[in-house]
Amino acid sequence: MDQGLDMARVLGGLETRVDAWRFVRAFAADWAAPVTDADGFADEALDVAEAALGVCMPAAVRDAYRLFGRRRDLTSGNGDLYSPDQLRYDAAADVLVFRAAHQAVAFFGVSLADKAAPDPQVLLYTTYQDKTQESWQPFLDRFSLACVDMVLWEMVEAGPHSDARDETNDDQAALADDLTAVPFPRYPDEFGSQWYVSADIILRHDPGWIAVAARTPEALDAFRHSHPGGWVNE
Structure with a gap:
């Protein structure tokens, strides 16, 4: 099998938002289709959105929308990255809401508390009966990291070579064999999720649930064979 992007190495070095955008480009080229100039929104659309909202987007938010804001395979197969004209501003919390999780069970927003922060903290708003x-809670320290998390999430939930199943007792020791834990911050304890990767596999381990994507159908088949169980799509 040909060697793909060294996911563990690259994800271990996301120190700046430039590193995050470099990863998104490399990941898209290796796992989906290369990012092109047509995949982003023009500055004019972002300027119109800012004027309508009455707030300025942080630099990292503008970066992401200009780079891949139109790439729904990377952003909106399972959740929904809002287009510029759908962005919402929660004035009470000073949060720019940019994404909804599947079935709107949660929302993601950028904190605008520090107006000078180019790559600010992302908050999570989970809905309850x-x-x-309900309130905004810390999610990830930087918007650019949340974008990396988003493209990984979309690939394991809605990618062309993805699957999921309940966790079993046999998974405890062997689930992450030959995989590397992604070092950027874990989700809040309520979710307890952790990412693991190799060149050909992305695994998200939730409490009692595993979701996986592979770079090729052969890699997915090999992973399911090594970790048998009630795979949803097998």
Whole structure:
């Protein structure tokens, strides 16, 4: 099998937003289709959105929308990255809401508390039956990291070579064999999710659930063979 992007090495070095955008480009080229100039929004569309919202987008947010904001395979196969005209501003919390999770069970927003921060913190708003439990909570330290998380999430949930199943007792020791844990911050403890990668596999381990994507159908088949169980798509 040909060797793809060295995911573990690259994801271990996301120190700046430039590193994150470099990863998105490399990942798209290796796992989907290369990013092109047509995949981003023009500055004019972002300027119109800012004027309508009455707030300025942080530099990293503009970067992402200009680079791959139109690439729904990277951003909106499972969740939904809002287009510029769909962005919402929560004035009470000073948060720019940019994405909804699947079935709108949660929302992601950029904190605008530090107006000078080019790559600010991302917050998570989870919906509950008891609305008194709902509030914005810390998610990831930088918007660019949340974009990396987003493209990984979309690939394991809606990629062309993806699958998922319940975790079994046999998974405890062997699930992450030959995989490397992604070092950027874990999700909040309520979710307890952790990413693992190799050149050909992306694995998200949730409490009691595993979701996986592969770079090729052969790699997916090999992973399912090594970790048998009730795979949803097998």
